[in-house]
Amino acid sequence: MVLYTLIPMEQIFGEEEVEDEKKKKRRTIDIGGAFLEVAQVNEEEYEIVRLISSNPSHFLDARFQPGKKIGLKPFWH
Amino acid sequence: MSNEMEEQQEQQETQENQQQNTLMEQIQKLGQTNVAAAESNIHCLTIIGQIEGHLALPPKNKTTKYEHLIPQIIAIEQNEKIEGLLVMLNTVGGDVEAGLAIAEMISTLSKPTVALVIGGGHSIGVPIAVSADYSFIAESATMLIHPVRMSGLVIGVPQSFDYIEKIQERITRFVVEHSHISEEKFKELMYSKASLTTDVGTNVVGRQAVEYGLIDEVGGVAQALGKLHQLIEERRGKQRVNRVMQ
Numbered sequence: 001m002v003l004y005t006l007i008p009m010e011q012i013f014g015e016e017e018v019e020d021e022k023k024k025k026r027r028t029i030d031i032g033g034a035f036l037e038v039a040q041v042n043e044e045e046y047e048i049v050r051l052i053s054s055n056p057s058h059f060l061d062a063r064f065q066p067g068k069k070i071g072l073k074p075f076w077h
Numbered sequence: 078m079s080n081e082m083e084e085q086q087e088q089q090e091t092q093e094n095q096q097q098n099t100l101m102e103q104i105q106k107l108g109q110t111n112v113a114a115a116e117s118n119i120h121c122l123t124i125i126g127q128i129e130g131h132l133a134l135p136p137k138n139k140t141t142k143y144e145h146l147i148p149q150i151i152a153i154e155q156n157e158k159i160e161g162l163l164v165m166l167n168t169v170g171g172d173v174e175a176g177l178a179i180a181e182m183i184s185t186l187s188k189p190t191v192a193l194v195i196g197g198g199h200s201i202g203v204p205i206a207v208s209a210d211y212s213f214i215a216e217s218a219t220m221l222i223h224p225v226r227m228s229g230l231v232i233g234v235p236q237s238f239d240y241i242e243k244i245q246e247r248i249t250r251f252v253v254e255h256s257h258i259s260e261e262k263f264k265e266l267m268y269s270k271a272s273l274t275t276d277v278g279t280n281v282v283g284r285q286a287v288e289y290g291l292i293d294e295v296g297g298v299a300q301a302l303g304k305l306h307q308l309i310e311e312r313r314g315k316q317r318v319n320r321v322m323q
Contacts, residue, residue, distance in 0.1 A: 001174070002173045002225060002241070003171060003172060004170050004171070004225045005127060005169050005199070005200045006169055006170055006221050006223070007127070012127070012134060012135070012138055013134075013135060014135075052145050053149075054120040054121055054122050054149040054162075055117060055120055056120070056121050
């Protein structure tokens with residue numbers, strides 16, 4: 001793999017900050033036509049971190065707004 | 078008999094996969110994306126941060142992943158209701174193979190495409206910006222053109238230098254073929270020592286990118302969408318003519 005970027009390699013692959021406990025529990029779910037990146041907040045709930053979609057109207061949809069909590073039982077438990 | 082079997086099977090499934098079922102229900106509940114969303118005939122690809130390819134970057138990097146983009150581009154090509162694609166770029170570059178793959182896919186899309194560089198479209202962002210049918214750059218946006226390097230690794234054998242040369246060549250060829258910049262000019266910008274204080278390359282700002290022929294026009298959201306609508310109209314016209322001829 002070759003990276004062609006202006007960001008120095010040390011910055012890309014350097015030490016992670018500690019707050020990443022939260023980031024570890026992130027999952028990307030396919031909701032049919034779009035992806036949601038969600039972060040676990042507790043046993044039952046996930047918070048939407050990012051919506052990945054090419055459909056601009058998805059971003060106006062109240063259900064997909066970042067920060068919104070969704071109930072989602074993790075299937076890996 | 079078959080009913081009984083079905084019932085049994087159903088019971089088993091509920092017991093075994095209760096958790097999974099709740100998940101599926103919840104995802105399905107959430108996944109009815111077409112209920113409220115107005116259908117848009119223009120779709121938008123947002124390419125931000127690092128372009129992530131074969132290697133997952135540490136989570137602190139903000140990335141655009143090719144496994145998300147590639148199916149979206151295919152869906153855009155296949156969905157008849159989608160008539161045009163707007164590519165928004167604000168990227169610092171990233172994986173060469175992933176970047177070139179995305180650029181190739183955008184350039185071979187049969188539907189009209191317009192790219193708009195806002196903020197920055199650096200390194201491997203350059204071929205993506207020129208891959209669209211028509212490209213815009215915001216007045217304040219910049220594009221950094223610099224050579225590919227293998228940072229952190231010592232180039233020990235001539236072959237590895239050769240390998241980098243070939244990668245460089247692929248990028249240059251793509252950019253030259255899909256924009257109005259000449260190969261000489263692009264290479265001149267790439268190897269310029271006068272522009273950047275600590276590095277080889279050139280930082281091209283807004284209007285300059287247009288002057289060099291790299292980007293078609295300076296503009297913003299309204300201009301980009303206006304151009305896309307115009308290209309869509311032209312395509313509709315051609316399709317009508319084709320139908321009449323047949």
